[in-house]
Amino acid sequence: MKNRFSIKFIALVIFLLTALLISLLAPERADQIKVTSAYPATVCPAIGNDISSIAGVASAKIGRRLIDGTSKKLNPGRSSQIPLTKSSILMEGNSDTALTFANNKWKAVVPCSVSNGQQWFIGGSGAVTSKSLLFIVNSGFSDSNVTVEVFTPNGPIEERNFLISQNSTKKISVDTLAPGEEEIAIAVNTKSGRVSSFLFDERKRGLKSLGADFVSAIAAPSKQVRLVSIPGLVRSLNSNNNSISHSLRLFVPGKIDANIEVTINSDDGNFVPEGLSEVKASSQKVLSIPLSNTPSNQPFSLFIDSDQPVLASILSNFTFGRSNEITWTAASDPIKSWSANLTGSRPILTFTGDKIDVLIKANGINGRKVEKKITGKDFISWQSPVGLNRLQIFANNEGISGGVILLPLTGNIGISTIPMNNGANLEIAYEPISDVSVITRR
DSSP, X not given: OHHXXXXXXXXXXXXXXXXXXXXXXXXXXXXXXXXXXXXXXXXXXXXXXXXXXXXXXXXXXXXXXXXXXXXXXXXXXXXXXXXXXXXXXXXXXXXXXXXXXXXXXXXXXXXXBXXXXXXXXXXXXXXXXXXXXXXXXXXXXXXXXEEEEEEETTEEEEEEEEEEOTTEEEEEEHHHHSTTOSSOEEEEEEEESOEEEEEEEXXXXXXXXXXXXXXXXXXXXXXXXXXXXXOOOOGGGOSTTEEEEEEEEEEBOSSSOXXXXXXXXXXXXXXXXXXXXXXXXXXXXXXXXXXXXXXXXXXXXXXXXXXXXXXXXXXXXXEETTEEEEEEEEOOOBOSEXXXXXXXXXXXXXXXXXXXXXXXXXXXXXXXXXXEEEEEEEEEEEEOSSOEEEEEEEEOSTTOEEEXXXXXXXXXXXXXXXXXOOSSOOXXXXXXXXXXXXXXXX
């Protein structure tokens, strides 16, 4: 009896020691998982139609390829400014935001981007003066299916389905999606494939240009919307021959109506425009509100606080003597850092936040470094003393949003704005590491 007890005790001790040894030799959980991170490739749109346009990237070494149905390999280039003709280009993933610049009798700039499956455009028109185009770019090597939804002040229009061939761009006239509709909102939903979409809004009356700009895409609605870089007639543009007007376009994508308050922020202070302290916005119907008593001789920002997620943008109409221009301002996300190649433009940078603390670093076209620290509250604007190539922004506090206003150069009239939203965010993946020693006898 005693010997049997001893054998059981010894067996138990051996089992416990074996279990302890296995736990010591087995890799930790963190050692069994490999963490990888990378920026996804982004698409820079080409308008075509003999429009002069370029893509500005951070470095000539960044790989790129045409999205033309045949090109498949990313190759480094010779320049950080890439001419765009008929085909959009795919840019190798990196931390900088590439930009497409287009110029005619107007200026249009848009961040190159990648879709997260849905892109919203709160802008554009299908009216008689509209020459607006929706570009749907499939940068993958298999066909893609997308659904396009269009909304008007009367509600949704029947959605349309499109098949986008591999490695190609489909160009759709907006007036075929919403004929005769002046005020619209568009959602592009990717059902399969790797798709990025861009909305180019051009207006004409006969042969006369009324201006053009890209409408920057918005990824998702929010209860707090910050439209940071609304332009004004500054310096030499502020004359009796020139004028400017703004309108706010709102859209509630959900099923419940929204109650909204609007606040204007500028260098002169903050105020709630008359009639905009309590705005009722019906769900799934586009609402356009003319903005009166807004600053005309300086940039400003507009804050929207809502009890339901909303989408919004600002349409600015300019008259320069006998010429016209339009500009769309889209919502800006909070930033930690943002960088882009402005290809020599001399921008006005705008920032909003409760405690603005921003460091600006840039390379000037004169070869000198530009460095500026900006602090303040609510709203601050700053114009670069020289044209800039690579621009870097570092936000030292939470809740800071930024935007870029690109004003006319000498002899041109074009104006465009872009939000400081990253064209692509860092993607992190977790991969299990197989360890045969865990299941193999030693």
